Amino acid sequence: MENGNDLTNPTSKELLEKQPLAKSEMIDWLKAIIVAIVLVFIIRWLLFAPFIVEGASMEPNFKTDERVVVNKIIYSLRDPKPGEVIVFHVRKEGEDFIKRVIGVAGDQIQYQGDNLYVNGKKVEESYIQGAIQKAHAKGELYNNVDFPNGTITDSKVPEGYIFVMGDHRNNSRDSRAIGFVSIKDIVGRADVIFWPLDSMQWVKHK
Missing domain, CATH: 1.20.5 (Single alpha-helices involved in coiled-coils or other helix-helix interfaces)
Incomplete structure (x- = not known):
């Protein structure tokens, strides 16, 4: 019904x-x-x-506690290039460092004052040029740390290794102290600063 x-x-x-x-x-x-x-x-x-920047060795381009994205695959496709910012293992230190590639296999590195020479040719380091100019305006050198045995490395960068330095040249523990870095110890290339948000940007490698 x-x-x-x-x-x-x-x-x-x-x-x-x-x-x-x-x-x-x-x-x-x-x-x-x-x-x-x-x-x-x-x-x-x-x-x-992700990688956390610790310390002031990469200032003014990287500040402590900033977070960066590390590209781990790029160096399985090709070798590092001068100017690139990398993260690598330091076995005897038991930690990871972030530095900039200055020289690759076969390069002769010379550093006189604030002038960098690779294979006898002066390199214009645009990524720290502003910091260098500020130091010079005060009558100071931006880099006041010499190589342990003078301004030139003892030998050319050997095959399978690179030479690195921090952007904050007078406050960086890098190849001037720890020697050449094996390509096998490289974690990857720092590509993006993603934290804090107001610092977010692509990493400049030149």
Whole structure:
């Protein structure tokens, strides 16, 4: 007998039909979550990694406590280039450093005052030019740290190694103290400063 009401109660058959649909949706969500976790793992451990800057050795371009994204795959495709900012392991120190590549295999490094020469040719370091000019305006040298045995390295950068220095030349523990860095110890290239937000920018490698 009709009662004039268009609404009907769901039958047990309809409920049974909806259960497989709900189960299918849960499986799809579970698959999506698993894929997301796998992607995060791949990106975090194989391709990119965060790094926290500690200390003032890379000022004025990097400040302590800034977070950077390190590209871990780039040097499996090619060798480091002069001017690039890298993160690398220092085995005898038991920690990671962030520095700038100054010389690669075969290069002869010479540093006289604030003048950098690679293979006898002066290198214009645009990434610290402003800091150098400020120091000179005060009648000071931006770099007042000599190489341990003079202004020239003992020999050319050997094959499989690089020579690195911090941008804050008079306040950096780098190849002038720890020697050449093995390419095998490089974690990757610092590509992005992502924290704090007001410092977010692409890293300048020249």
